[in-house]
Amino acid sequence: MFSLIELIDINKQYRRSDKSYFHALSGINLKIEKGEIFGVIGRSGAGKSTLLRSVNLLERPSSGTVIVGDNNLMLLKEKELQDRRKQIGMIFQHFNLLSTATVRDNIAFPLKISKKSSNEIAVRVDELLELVGLTNHQHQYPRQLSGGQKQRVGIARALANEPDVLLCDEATSALDPETTDSILTLLRDINRKMGITILLITHEMDVIRAVCDRVAVMDHGQIVESGTVLDIFLNPTNKVTKQFVSEVFDTLGEETFGARQTQGKIVRIAFRGEQTYEPILYEAVRGTDATFAILQGTVSKMKDTPYGQLVVELRGSNADVSRIIAELGQRGLGVSEL
Ligand SMILES: Nc1ncnc2c1ncn2[C@@H]1O[C@H](COP(=O)(O)OP(=O)(O)OP(=O)(O)O)[C@@H](O)[C@H]1O
Ligand SMILES: [Mg+2]
Structure with a gap:
């Protein structure tokens, strides 16, 4: 891909009033693929906004390399950087609209800065109004609009100059x-239909679950864990990640089954994608003398990917149980013994 x-080895230090340094970002390495929606999650003060603003150098890292497309932004001259920034759209938690301009004029603003002709601007603004569903509100002022x-x-304005990247700082x-x-549905449509790569930061795991393909978890200026959203939800390893995941997602098997008198081995099985709907467990057990009992189970979707989790007790000889676990693993299921 x-x-x-x-982002390569990005560090950012802020100088405090007492002249000591505060490390807002330490050793950040991140690759975001063209066309994906990448999420960064972390608690307040973790460094998310600083990271996001490093991508278009609104915040210049103290050291490291920032590559967007073919450019190392750290090496660009101010004028070149300004031009490249036009292809990097950005939206904000508090919208940052011009309060004295209408919806139409807010959206036209970046096009005027880019010195487009009034004809071009009119055509493009009409397209953008249509895209975000505000054609009927184009002559209103921001104070006359709902948050959404x-x-x-904000989204229409960010897309005005046809960016290849959209940065979203707590947009929802x-x-x-x-x-x-x-708004998340709109962002997904924009990503899918226009192929715009989206980097979003949030402190809400539900946002990650709804729209992201991959996610990085930040804590104290560092990335502590990253991976596909499905991997992170089904197998979080870092403590901070586990906290985020547990806020919105039941990881089955967290309760102790050990207290029960068990006859067999208790395992958690994670399915993903089409295998969620296949009789893989039945097939793995068939042909052995073992049986199984389902203790807990769930099937749901993450973004567009179905997934399932089952906690089962496998009852049979050690050899049969090991064979079943190996078979499930070979067929790509995540199996962990509880
Ligand atoms: N200009 C600055 N000068 C000094 N310290 C700063 C500056 N900007 C940010 N910081 C500090 O850097 C740390 C990270 O800030 P940042 O805004 O990136 O966090 P965040 O993860 O976006 O938090 P939130 O969820 O609250 O928006 C914070 O401790 C903040 O106080
Ligand atoms: Mg922030």
Whole structure:
């Protein structure tokens, strides 16, 4: 895969008033592939905004390399950097709209800066209004809009210059859950239809689950864990990640089955994708003398990928049980003994 954004050994220190240094980012390495939606999650103060703002050098790292497309942004001259930034859209938690300009003029603003003709601007703004569903509100002012509508203006404005990257800093944190869903759906559509790569930061695991392909977890200026959203949800290893995951997601098998008198071995089995719907467990047990009892189970979806988790007790000889576990592993299921 072609990576569109690459952060290499990024460090950022802020100088405090007492002249000591605060390390907001330490040794960040991250590759974001073209066309994906990549999420960064972390608690307040973890360094998420600093990381996001490093990508377009709104915040210049103290050291490291920032590659976007073919450019190492750290080496660009100010004018070249300004030009490249036009292809990197950004949206914010509090929308950052011009309060004295209408919806239409807010969206037209970056096009004017880019010195497009008024004809081009009119055509492009009409397209963008249509895209975000605000054609009927184009002559209103930001104060006359709901939060969700304001963020739609923010998105349209960010897309005006046809960026290849969209950076989202807590874009839904000021919105209620329903409006959050509608904005996330819009971001997914934009990603899918226009192929725009999206990097979003959030402190909500539900946002990650709804739209992201991959996720990195930040703590104290470092990335402590990263992977596909499915891997992170089904097998979190870092303590911070586990906390985030447990807020929104039942990891089956967390309760102790050990207290029960068991006859066999208790395992947690994680299915993903199409295998979720296949009779793999039945097939693995068939042909042995073992049986199984289901203790817990769930089947759901993450973004578009179905997944399932089962906690089962495998009852049989050690040899049969080992054979079943090996067979499940060979067929690509995640098996962990509890
Ligand atoms: N300009 C600055 N000068 C000094 N310290 C800063 C500056 N900007 C950020 N920091 C510090 O860097 C750390 C990371 O800040 P950052 O805004 O990246 O966190 P965040 O993860 O986005 O948090 P939140 O979820 O609250 O937005 C914080 O401790 C913050 O106080
Ligand atoms: Mg922030």
